[in-house]
Amino acid sequence: MSEFDPHALAEEDxxxxxxxxxxxxxxxDGYLRDRSYGRVDGTPxxxxxxxxxxxxxTTLCNYCVGETxxxxxxxxxxxxxxxxxxxxxxxTQVLDEARHLEVFIRxxxxxxxxxxxxEIELRANPNLVRFKDRLLEFVADRDWDAAVFAQNVILxxxxxxxxxxxxQDADPVTAQVLDGVVKDERRxxxxxxxxxxxxxxxxxxxxxxxxxxxxxxxxxxxVTFEEVQDSVGVERSAxxxxxxxxxxxxxxxxxx
Amino acid sequence: xxxxxxxxxxxxxxxxxxxxxxxxxxxxHSPELKEPVILVGNETLREESIRTTxxxxxxERxxxxxxxxxxxxxxxxxxxxxxxTQTLDEARHVEIFTRRLFDLGVKxxxxxxTLDEFANPNLVKFAEVLxxKVEAGDFIAGVVGQNIVLEGMAFSVFEMLEAVSRxxxxxxxxxxxxxxxxxxxxxxxxxxxxxxxxxxxxxxKADVEKMQAEMTYHMLATFADSxxxxxxxxxxxxxxxxxxxxxxxxxxxxxxDLAAASPEEMEAILADTVLGEFKTRLGRxxxxxxxxxxxx
Amino acid sequence: xxxxxxxxxxxxxxELVEQHRARRAEGSERRHYDLDDRGFNEVPKKWRxxxxxxxxxxxxxxxxxxxxxxxxxxxxxxxxxxxxxRLYCMPCMSRLLVVEADDGTLVPEVVY
Numbered sequence: 001m002s003e004f005d006p007h008a009l010a011e012e013d014x015x016x017x018x019x020x021x022x023x024x025x026x027x028x029d030g031y032l033r034d035r036s037y038g039r040v041d042g043t044p045x046x047x048x049x050x051x052x053x054x055x056x057x058t059t060l061c062n063y064c065v066g067e068t069x070x071x072x073x074x075x076x077x078x079x080x081x082x083x084x085x086x087x088x089x090x091x092t093q094v095l096d097e098a099r100h101l102e103v104f105i106r107x108x109x110x111x112x113x114x115x116x117x118x119e120i121e122l123r124a125n126p127n128l129v130r131f132k133d134r135l136l137e138f139v140a141d142r143d144w145d146a147a148v149f150a151q152n153v154i155l156x157x158x159x160x161x162x163x164x165x166x167x168q169d170a171d172p173v174t175a176q177v178l179d180g181v182v183k184d185e186r187r188x189x190x191x192x193x194x195x196x197x198x199x200x201x202x203x204x205x206x207x208x209x210x211x212x213x214x215x216x217x218x219x220x221x222x223v224t225f226e227e228v229q230d231s232v233g234v235e236r237s238a239x240x241x242x243x244x245x246x247x248x249x250x251x252x253x254x255x256x
Numbered sequence: 257x258x259x260x261x262x263x264x265x266x267x268x269x270x271x272x273x274x275x276x277x278x279x280x281x282x283x284x285h286s287p288e289l290k291e292p293v294i295l296v297g298n299e300t301l302r303e304e305s306i307r308t309t310x311x312x313x314x315x316e317r318x319x320x321x322x323x324x325x326x327x328x329x330x331x332x333x334x335x336x337x338x339x340x341t342q343t344l345d346e347a348r349h350v351e352i353f354t355r356r357l358f359d360l361g362v363k364x365x366x367x368x369x370t371l372d373e374f375a376n377p378n379l380v381k382f383a384e385v386l387x388x389k390v391e392a393g394d395f396i397a398g399v400v401g402q403n404i405v406l407e408g409m410a411f412s413v414f415e416m417l418e419a420v421s422r423x424x425x426x427x428x429x430x431x432x433x434x435x436x437x438x439x440x441x442x443x444x445x446x447x448x449x450x451x452x453x454x455x456x457x458x459x460x461k462a463d464v465e466k467m468q469a470e471m472t473y474h475m476l477a478t479f480a481d482s483x484x485x486x487x488x489x490x491x492x493x494x495x496x497x498x499x500x501x502x503x504x505x506x507x508x509x510x511x512x513d514l515a516a517a518s519p520e521e522m523e524a525i526l527a528d529t530v531l532g533e534f535k536t537r538l539g540r541x542x543x544x545x546x547x548x549x550x551x552x
Numbered sequence: 553x554x555x556x557x558x559x560x561x562x563x564x565x566x567e568l569v570e571q572h573r574a575r576r577a578e579g580s581e582r583r584h585y586d587l588d589d590r591g592f593n594e595v596p597k598k599w600r601x602x603x604x605x606x607x608x609x610x611x612x613x614x615x616x617x618x619x620x621x622x623x624x625x626x627x628x629x630x631x632x633x634x635x636x637x638r639l640y641c642m643p644c645m646s647r648l649l650v651v652e653a654d655d656g657t658l659v660p661e662v663v664y
Contacts, residue, residue, distance in 0.1 A: 004598040018645045021348040025274040030593030075327035091347030098340030099266040186623040190644025197664030
């Protein structure tokens with residue numbers, strides 16, 4: 001029998017462990033220690049055609065829009081989180097999202113973008129911007145369930161799947177950056193699904209409201225999915241599976 | 257501004273904190289360290305430790321709400337990024353001080369009621385003044401309240417507690433050392449970032465100074481409650497500790513031996529230190545320290 | 553550059569059926585496993601050997617392994633996995649209950 005068996009933990013101890021800052025410190029240490037701004041030092045900058053570079057810049061700008069939404073939403077959610085575990089976890093998510101923004105902005109600079117913040121504004125996908133606005137409205141209204149659903153289920157699942165798809169064909173530096181981000185996203189989408197799932201079990205009447213939120217945001221999400229994948233160059237045949245991850249999460253939550 | 261803020265990147269934070277002074281710690285201290293048996297076993301000492309720790313949790317909860325709330329109000333990405341690191345720092349402080357309450361025997365189910373029972377009402381009001389500004393999205397007032405006033409107070413309180421605990425309770429002292437290292441960054445950001453904003457918005461001075469006076473009032477009232485108003489308990493705790501052979505023979509801090517000082521003297525040295533820091537820091541960012549009415 | 557862990561669900565299902573049948577054929581004795589570190593670096597060191605990445609086509613699940621439905625990481629146990637087992641996915645914080653599906657396969661359900 002192992003000295004440390006996670007599966008032998010009592011449920012409360014498991015939650016206390018995985019939502020702690022201590023867990024976060026040790027978890028990110030495993031995959032960020034040898035990296036600077038998400039990349040391994042000494043990795044050569046790849047040579048790119050102008051068109052390819054421009055596509056990558058557009059893609060990264062939109063990743064920044066998503067990460068800005070997540071940074072602003074997760075920080076706004078700390079104060080309305082219903083318990084201390086959720087507050088602590090969201091504080092780690094705030095840091096993760098700020099780091100993602102930092103590494104993507106750094107990557108834009110590497111690619112020669114002189115004013116990344118201006119470039120992000122210019123190239124932002126309007127559907128993603130609308131999604132962000134709606135998400136921040138939920139936060140401003142202190143609507144915990146809708147905000148966690150929009151952020152930690154919809155947005156995080158979208159990012160998780162798109163980043164993983166992009167990682168397959170990305171240049172080595174971008175792939176290193178995305179690799180660290182994907183590892184963070186696992187925590188975020190897991191938190192969202194588990195928190196909401198538990199609340200829906202306790203308060204099933206909330207399901208109807210969240211189904212409405214889902215109906216409202218689905219179009220924005222799926223259109224954005226398509227457009228971001230176009231810019232990343234994901235094969236059409238692979239897309240059903242990507243959308244499938246989102247639909248599977250929604251189904252597990254009973255929001256179909 | 258850009259150059260100064262580039263010092264506060266997440267990358268640098270990762271290298272300094274989790275990979276730096278917090279490496280190999282568990283909840284802020286070396287894994288082998290425990291609360292002294294005598295502190296947990298003696299009811300008078302235990303209750304006084306719980307009372308002190310509760311104030312730390314209340315202060316850090318306020319700092320967590322304020323720093324996370326200010327992310328959205330920040331006018332630029334580098335400031336948002338710094339506040340994201342501060343949010344994580346404050347969450348860590350909430351966690352380690354909450355953990356200390358559990359180590360002192362507070363049951364998880366009793367956490368909130370323990371906080372309610374022991375939280376100093378003046379400290380709660382202090383927090384409310386700040387959080388009102390944060391809620392209103394007032395970045396300048398929020399950062400002055402949080403990173404100059406609250407953090408300035410915390411910095412000195414932690415230093416004082418660390419001086420008293422260094423010999424008698426290495427676990428708590430180590431926990432405090434890590435938080436002091438964090439607070440240095442926070443007060444540094446407050447001064448450096450707000451200085452330029454105050455110059456750009458001189459019309460905000462009066463309002464921000466009024467908030468500082470109000471927060472200072474509640475802070476001094478908290479100190480008064482904790483020392484003069486609690487003098488009998490402080491003296492009893494000290495007598496019990498002496499009888500048990502627990503506690504330092506001397507604990508020098510800012511020229512005062514905290515092990516021998518009366519509650520009034522301890523309150524005076526803490527208040528003088530914090531107010532002295534306020535005046536210096538506020539002066540550097542172009543604000544004039546406002547004296548509050550002396551609490552009764 | 554990292555590979556993407558995208559399990560092929562049909563293959564995964566077929567493998568699970570196969571493994572479950574094999575386990576039943578072996579009888580009721582529950583096997584124990586000494587876990588080794590497979591390089592999964594997304595959780596603190598002491599928990600790392602309990603997880604690994606799904607390596608895609610060609611990868612197979614051992615009787616003490618199951619895939620997290622939420623984040624697709626392979627969860628490993630020191631025991632052969634059976635219906636009724638509770639497992640935790642630390643990378644995504646999910647709590648799972650192993651159930652036996654109608655077709656006899658063992659599947660993890662998320663417990664909220």
